[in-house]
Structures are given as structure tokens and as C-alpha cells.
Amino acid sequence: MTAVTEGIDAIATTRVLIRGENNHTSTHALTGETIHRTFSGTGSSMDIAVSSVRAYIGALNKLLGFMELTPSEVPTEMPSVCVNMPDN
Numbered sequence: 001m002t003a004v005t006e007g008i009d010a011i012a013t014t015r016v017l018i019r020g021e022n023n024h025t026s027t028h029a030l031t032g033e034t035i036h037r038t039f040s041g042t043g044s045s046m047d048i049a050v051s052s053v054r055a056y057i058g059a060l061n062k063l064l065g066f067m068e069l070t071p072s073e074v075p076t077e078m079p080s081v082c083v084n085m086p087d088n
Contacts, residue, residue, distance in 0.1 A: 013044040016055040020063055039063045 005011050019038045026035050039062040043054025 009046065011044055011046055012048050012051045013042065014048070014051040014055040016041050016043075016052065016059050018056070018059045018063060020067075037066070039066065 002013050017038050017040050019036055026037060027033070028035055039059045041055040041058025041060070041062065043051045043056075043058060045051040045054060
């Protein structure tokens, strides 16, 4: 999380990384190493909580898009995710 501006009108930007419970994996073409797919989202707002929620929703949208689910196929229960917030 970083501040874009200072003072009472400060705007925070947030970046969130998530990884799905079933760990979408792929293999690195050069090294053969297994890579766990992560999805990032960014958000900004004058409220830190709103900024974080926007980032989380953005990352979830990418995760669901990667899973290629149509809106009718989206489960009623959201998948469990692991949230990694980078230290800045």
C-alpha cells in the first residue's frame, strides 16, 4: 500500500496477490520448474479499506476469468484464497 498524495485528502493505492485453493500450476518452459499461478489486483481510494477491497475484487475477477467460468457456472460459495500483501 502506498500513498499517492499527502494530507487529509490522501489517496491510497493497494496491490493484492492471491492464489486459488486448488493452486493452478504451470511448468516453466526453460527450467521445468512448477509455478503456482497468482493473480494480482490494484485499487485506489481515499479510504484504505475501500482501496484494499477494490484490489481484492480485481484479483478475484482475474482468478475467475482464468478459470473460464461463465456467470451461470460461478459457484454460490466463493473459493478459498491465500492473500499475500507485498511489503513496500
